[in-house]
Amino acid sequence: MGLSFAVAQTDLLYYDPAGEGAFYATDGNGNIQLLKLQNGWRHTWSIIVPGDFGGDDHTDLLFYDPTAGEGAFYATDGNGNIQLLKLQSGWRRTWSMIVSGDY
Numbered sequence: 307m308g309l310s311f312a313v314a315q316t317d318l319l320y321y322d323p324a325g326e327g328a329f330y331a332t333d334g335n336g337n338i339q340l341l342k343l344q345n346g347w348r349h350t351w352s353i354i355v356p357g358d359f360g361g362d363d364h365t366d367l368l369f370y371d372p373t374a375g376e377g378a379f380y381a382t383d384g385n386g387n388i389q390l391l392k393l394q395s396g397w398r399r400t401w402s403m404i405v406s407g408d409y
Contacts, residue, residue, distance in 0.1 A: 317341070319367070323349050329386035342386025350374065357406035360391060368406070372399045 318330040318338060327344040353370040360366050360381040367388065369378045375398065379391040 317365075319354070321347070321351070321354060323351070325349055329382075344386075344388065348378075353401070353404050355404050355406050366391070368404065370397070370401065370404055372401065375399045377404075 315332045315334050317332060320328045320330070322328075325345060325347045327347050329341040329344070330338040331341050332338050348369065348371055350371045350373040351369040352372055353368075355368040355370070356365045357368065358364065358366060359368065359379050362381070364382050364384050366382055367380045369380065370376075371378070375396060377394040377397055379394070380388040381391050382388050
């Protein structure tokens with residue numbers, strides 16, 4: 307009888323303040339493969355926080371824009387696609403760090 311283990315790999319997100327994001331899959335051996343290139347992202351996002359904000363076991367993303375005082379929660383699907391969950395406004399514009407966790 308053979309055993310089979312599903313090993314989750316950590317994927318990567320590259321963000322360019324020019325308005326692009328790129329999701330890459332990793333294979334555990336140092337290799338990466340482009341999953342999806344995203345365009346039209348805000349130029350003013352300064353902090354990106356990962357967490358499971360949608361409750362579906364996928365790493366979702368919080369983008370913080372201090373110039374607008376907004377936070378945008380996006381769900382991911384594991385294939386490099388993202389969908390806006392909620393846009394929050396009225397946030398302080400002076401935050402230098404946002405830390406996710408199960409507090």
